[in-house]
Amino acid sequence: xxxxxxxxxxxxxxxxxxxxxxxxxxxxxxxxxxxxxxxxxxxxxxxxxxxxxxxxxxxxxxxxxxxxxxxxxxxxxxxxxxxxxxxxxxxxxxxxxxxxxxxxxxxxxxxxxxxxxxxxxxxxxxxxxxxxxxxxxxxxxxxxxxxxxxxxxxxxxxxxxxxxxxxxxxxxxxxxxxxxxxxxxxxxxxxxxxxxxxxxxxxxxxxxxxxxxxxxxxxxxxxxxxxxxxxxxxxxxxxxxxxxxxxxxxxxxxxxxxxxxxxxxxxxxxxxxxxxxxxxxxxxxxxxxxxxxxxxxxxxxxxxxxxxxxxxxxxxxxxxxxxxxxxxxxxxxxxxxxxxxxxxxxxxxxxxxxxxxxxxxxxxxxxxxxxxxxxxxxxxxxxxxxxxxxxxxxxxxxxxxxxxxxxxxxxxxxxxxxxxxxxxxxxxxxxxxxxxxxxx
Amino acid sequence: xxxxxxxxxxxxxxxxxxxxxxxxxxxxxxxxxxxxxxxxxxxxxxxxxxxxxxxxxxxxxxxxxxxxxxxxxxxxxxxxxxxxxxxxxxxxxxxxxxxxxxxxxxxxxxxxxxxxxxxxxxxxxxxxxxxxxxxxxxxxxxxxxxxxxxxxxxxxxxxxxxxxxxxxxxxxxxxxxxxxxxxxxxxxxxxxxxxxxxxxxxxxxxxxxxxxxxxxxxxxxxxxxxxxxxxxxxxxxxxxxxxxxxxxxxxxxxxxxxxxxxxxxxxxxxxxxxxxxxxxxxxxxxxxxxxxxxxxxxxxxxxxxxxxxxxxxxxxxxxxxxxxxxxxxxxxxxxxxxxxxxxxxxxxxxxxxxxxxxxxxxxxxxxxxxxxxxxxxxxxxxxxxxxxxxxxxxxxxxxxxxxxxxxxxxxxxxxxxxxxxxxxxxxxxxxxxxxxxxxx
Numbered sequence: 038x039x040x041x042x043x044x045x046x047x048x049x050x051x052x053x054x055x056x057x058x059x060x061x062x063x064x065x066x067x068x069x070x071x072x073x074x075x076x077x078x079x080x081x082x083x084x085x086x087x088x089x090x091x092x093x094x095x096x097x098x099x100x101x102x103x104x105x106x107x108x109x110x111x112x113x114x115x116x117x118x119x120x121x122x123x124x125x126x127x128x129x130x131x132x133x134x135x136x137x138x139x140x141x142x143x144x145x146x147x148x149x150x151x152x153x154x155x156x157x158x159x160x161x162x163x164x165x166x167x168x169x170x171x172x173x174x175x176x177x178x179x180x181x182x183x184x185x186x187x188x189x190x191x192x193x194x195x196x197x198x199x200x201x202x203x204x205x206x207x208x209x210x211x212x213x214x215x216x217x218x219x220x221x222x223x224x225x226x227x228x229x230x231x232x233x234x235x236x237x238x239x240x241x242x243x244x245x246x247x248x249x250x251x252x253x254x255x256x257x258x259x260x261x262x263x264x265x266x267x268x269x270x271x272x273x274x275x276x277x278x279x280x281x282x283x284x285x286x287x288x289x290x291x292x293x294x295x296x297x298x299x300x301x302x303x304x305x306x307x308x309x310x311x312x313x314x315x316x317x318x319x320x321x322x323x324x325x326x327x328x329x330x331x332x333x334x335x336x337x338x339x340x341x342x343x344x345x346x347x348x349x350x351x352x353x354x355x356x357x358x359x360x361x362x363x364x365x366x367x368x369x370x371x372x373x374x375x376x377x378x379x380x381x382x383x384x385x386x387x388x389x390x391x392x393x394x395x396x397x398x399x400x401x402x403x404x405x406x407x408x409x410x411x412x413x414x415x416x417x418x419x420x421x422x423x424x425x426x427x428x429x430x431x432x433x434x435x436x437x438x439x440x441x442x443x444x445x446x447x448x449x450x451x452x453x454x455x456x457x458x459x460x461x462x463x464x465x466x467x468x469x470x471x472x473x474x475x476x477x
Numbered sequence: 478x479x480x481x482x483x484x485x486x487x488x489x490x491x492x493x494x495x496x497x498x499x500x501x502x503x504x505x506x507x508x509x510x511x512x513x514x515x516x517x518x519x520x521x522x523x524x525x526x527x528x529x530x531x532x533x534x535x536x537x538x539x540x541x542x543x544x545x546x547x548x549x550x551x552x553x554x555x556x557x558x559x560x561x562x563x564x565x566x567x568x569x570x571x572x573x574x575x576x577x578x579x580x581x582x583x584x585x586x587x588x589x590x591x592x593x594x595x596x597x598x599x600x601x602x603x604x605x606x607x608x609x610x611x612x613x614x615x616x617x618x619x620x621x622x623x624x625x626x627x628x629x630x631x632x633x634x635x636x637x638x639x640x641x642x643x644x645x646x647x648x649x650x651x652x653x654x655x656x657x658x659x660x661x662x663x664x665x666x667x668x669x670x671x672x673x674x675x676x677x678x679x680x681x682x683x684x685x686x687x688x689x690x691x692x693x694x695x696x697x698x699x700x701x702x703x704x705x706x707x708x709x710x711x712x713x714x715x716x717x718x719x720x721x722x723x724x725x726x727x728x729x730x731x732x733x734x735x736x737x738x739x740x741x742x743x744x745x746x747x748x749x750x751x752x753x754x755x756x757x758x759x760x761x762x763x764x765x766x767x768x769x770x771x772x773x774x775x776x777x778x779x780x781x782x783x784x785x786x787x788x789x790x791x792x793x794x795x796x797x798x799x800x801x802x803x804x805x806x807x808x809x810x811x812x813x814x815x816x817x818x819x820x821x822x823x824x825x826x827x828x829x830x831x832x833x834x835x836x837x838x839x840x841x842x843x844x845x846x847x848x849x850x851x852x853x854x855x856x857x858x859x860x861x862x863x864x865x866x867x868x869x870x871x872x873x874x875x876x877x878x879x880x881x882x883x884x885x886x887x888x889x890x891x892x893x894x895x896x897x898x899x900x901x902x903x904x905x906x907x908x909x910x911x912x913x914x915x916x917x
Contacts, residue, residue: 059519
C-alpha cells in the first residue's frame, strides 16, 4: 500500500509558488520592524509544558496544545504561542540585556483545533515585543509598528480599524463598578470577548447564568449591557471618568491620531483571551465586507518575565499570524505578482556539458540565477518544461555560442529572441537590488 | 517556585547575536543554491510517522524520533529528516511539476539523541534536491553546489575534502564479490560506516560476528579488510574493474576535477547510514586537525518518490546541518563580524515625543533602522544602554534639532560627534545594498 501525499491535517505544504508569497510577506515584516530598531531572536519549537501552564489560557493548555512525554520522561509542548518563550529568554539574561529592548521573531506555532477559514493548526506568527518601557510611548510605538506593517503592504486607512481598550479599566469596571467577584469577572471577560460572535439574547442568558441570585435582583446585567454599548470614552458613566486608565486611553488615542492613524477607536468590549495582559490591549480589524474580523492584536503584559524568578520587566507587544495576514492581503488585492527565484533556464545544445562549465560559472559569478537543463530531450519539450516551471527566460548554449561568446536569450512571455553577450544578459535579467526604502 | 530559564535540552535559544549568525549563514546558502536555479519549498514540521517507517533507518525511527499520538489519535512525528517530506510533495504533484525540478529548503529537524559536539537534538538543515535527472550531470551538479557553498563562505580547497562512493558498487561487492546474504550486507554497510570511529581490532571482531561459520573458514573477512584499504579506483580487484559503477565513478571524479574541484577522492568505506540511497553517495570532510570529521553529505535516491504510489523519479540531493556548518566556519575563522539589524539609537532630549514623530517617520522612510530611547533616564545612562546593545551610532534629537533640521550623530566606537542633515545621516549609516554577486 502506498503512502498518502497530503500534509498533516490543518498544516500546509509550501510549494515554491506558495513559499514565495510567504518569503515576500516575511521580508516586508522584517523590513518594517527593523526600521523601528527591533532585532530578531528565536527559540526552540519544543518547550517544557510548565511555561504555558503559568499564564496561557487554560483552554489552550488543556485542549489545544500538542503536548507529549519525550523519551527521557519530560513533559514537552510544541509551542502554541511565543510569548512564554521570549519571556523565558529575557528572564535568563535579565541583567545583561540593554533596555529598552526591542525583539522580534517569526516562529512556527501549533494549536490543536478544528481547522477553519483564517485558523489552521499550524501557522507562523510575527511577534514584536518592547521590554523596559512602562509608559505610553511604549504602547504608542507598538501600535505604530502594527499600523506601519499594514501601510507598507499598501493597505488603505479605511480598509482596517485599530480598536483599543484597557484591561485596567475593564478590571475596575468589573470588580468595583459592577461589584463582581474575581472569578465572575474572568468569566465575564471571556464572554465579552465572544460578544460579537453570539446573539444579544444568547449573551444575556449566558451573562445571567454567571450572576448570583442577589446580583440578578439588582441592575448588574443592565449596567453591563449599557457599558458594552459605549462607543467613546466620554460616554462612560461619570463615576468612571476619574479612573486614570481613561486618561491614559485618551492620551494614547490622541497620540495615535496625531501620528496620522485616523482609524483608531475605543472598544470596551475588547478583552483579548490571553490571561497575561495587564493594561492597554488592542486589536486590528479587517473592514472588508467579506472578511470582517479581528486579524491580530496585542497589548501590555508587565508580569510575565517575573514568572521566571527575576525582577519584573514592563513589556508591550503583539503577534500577527501569517494566515490572517495573507487572507487580508488577498482580499484587498495587495499581493504583488512574484517572480520565481530563478532568472533563466539554460538549454544545452549538443554534447557540451563538460566544456560549458566555465561559462556557467561565469554567469553565476555575475549574479545570474539559472537552472541548467542537461536532459537529452527534444528542444521543444525542453522549452515547454522551462515555460511550465514559470522561469521567465531561456538561454541556449551550444558549441558556436561557447566560441563566439554570444548567447541566444528567449523571453518566454513574448517569444522574442536576442543574441547578447554574457554581460548584457546579466544586466538585463539578473535581480536588481534596491535599498530598503519605503517603510510608511 | 519560579520557572527555569534554560531552553529544552539539546536545543538552542537564539539571542539576537546568535540569530544574526544564522541569518548570515542562511543568506549565503540561499544565494548559492538559487544561483544554481533551486527554488525554496517547505512542509509542516509534523508528519505522519508512516513516511519515516518506509525508508529512514530503523535506528532513527525506533530510538530517535519525537513521535506521539495527537488529540485525534493520529501517530505523528516531529520530522527528523526532510527527504520523506519532499518526496511526498513531489509525488503529490508528480504530473503537474516541470522537470528537471530543483528544490531546496532549510527545515528545522529533531532527533532524540545524546547532545554532543556538532550534534544537537534540534538543528536546521539545508536540503538541496534535483529531481528528474538520472545521469551523471545530476550527481555532478549536486556536488558542485555543495562545493560552491563552502567556497562562497571563503573556505580554501585544502581545508576540506569531498569523498565519493557508489552504493551500486558497494552492493555488488557485498553480494557478488564477497557473497554475503542481503541482511549481512546491510549490517556490514552500517559497520563500514562506523569503521573510522572504532579500532581495527574492534572492527574485525564485530565483522567476524556477522559471518556464518562457513564464511569464517574462507577468506571473506581478509578480502573485506583488503577492500577497505583501497584508496583509488585502480586499486580495486581486477574482477571489479568491469563493473559499470567503476566507470561512472571515474567519469564523475574527472568531471569534478575539471570543474576545479581538486579535493575529491574515492572512498570505498563511505556507505552513509540512510537506507534510501541507491547509487552515488558523497560526504564532505573537514580537514582541520581539531575538527577532523564528516560534515555533511548526500547522494542518489531514485526510489523514494515512488513509495507514495506514483512512477519513480530519479533524485539526487544532499543535506547540510547548521551546527556542523557553523563549527566549520568558526574553526576556519570564516565568520565575518556581523552588525546588528539596527543602525542607530535615537535619544530624545526634552519633552518632544509627540512633535518628533514626523521626523522619525522621515528617517524610516529613507531606510534608516533606528530604536528610539524614550526613557527619562540620565543622558549618560542612555548612551551606556545604546553602547551595551551593540548598535554603532546614537542620534540626539531635542527641540533645537527639530527646528534646525540638523542632528548630532555620535559614533559609539570612536566617540566622534558630527552635526548632519537627515539625508547625510542616512547616506552615512543606513544599510547599502549590493547585488548578489560572488558565488564561486
